[in-house]
Amino acid sequence: MKVLAAVLAALVSTAAFAQEAPPPAPVKIAPKESPLIGKWNTTYTQEACVESNEYTEKGLKITYSGEAVTEDFYTLFKLGDGLYKLSGYVGKDNGKPDCAGQLVPVGSTSTIFIKFNPDGSYRSCSTLDDASCYAQASRIAPQPK
DSSP: OHHHHHHHHHHHHHHHHHHSOOOOOOEEEOGGGOTTOEEEEEEESSSSOEEEEEEOTTSEEEEEETTEEEEEEEEEEEEETTEEEEEEEEEEEOSOOOTTSOOOOTTOEEEEEEEEOTTSOEEEESSSSGGGEEEEEEESSOOOO
């Protein structure tokens, strides 16, 4: 009887597990198909500064922030409808402080989450939780066709 109960418990547990759909796997977006291509102004919630970012179809992001000018190589992954994971690697930096007074050394890496809003702007977040969003970006130049 104990063996039958154990087998039934295992079957019920396996059936419950099988019904849970795994989260979708991130899909890498080719740089030329990125919804980020173009120029954006990013306003940070905590700092009184705005930076300009230009995403190219070759996977390069050029950032103007305070006195800093950086060139990053970026990779974008689609996680869901309007939700992306953005990873970057600083390839060049002019050694000057950004609008928050920080230096961004060459070789620095970062990963953020991009959440598009219905109006086409997006929020930058440190996690998938909306409470972690720290900046809002708006397109300043049309997306090239």
